[in-house]
Amino acid sequence: MAAVNVLSGPEGASLLDRSGVRHGLRARFLRFFQKAACESDALEAHERALNDGQHVIYVPVRNDKEARMVADILREAGGRGILYFGVWSVTELPHQTAD
8 A cells, every 4th residue: 555656636646747857867767768658648637637636646566467456446436547567568548348
């Protein structure tokens, strides 16, 4: 649970710091590479949601099974736009269908 990050509203958007400017050189360097990758669109959507008063929750997972379990839990609590940040990829996790 300590690794879960919950950002809320405009204050959360400030903490997200999409440009990396408020968090130093290392953060700016990371954001530079994220802009070149597909994470840039996700960060922009997160910033927009936060500035609209919504919440963004980051939950680290170890594998696809954990990602699906967390996605199901978040959906049951009303979550939407659930993304999985993999190595060099961002994927929206679809609803699970019953087997």
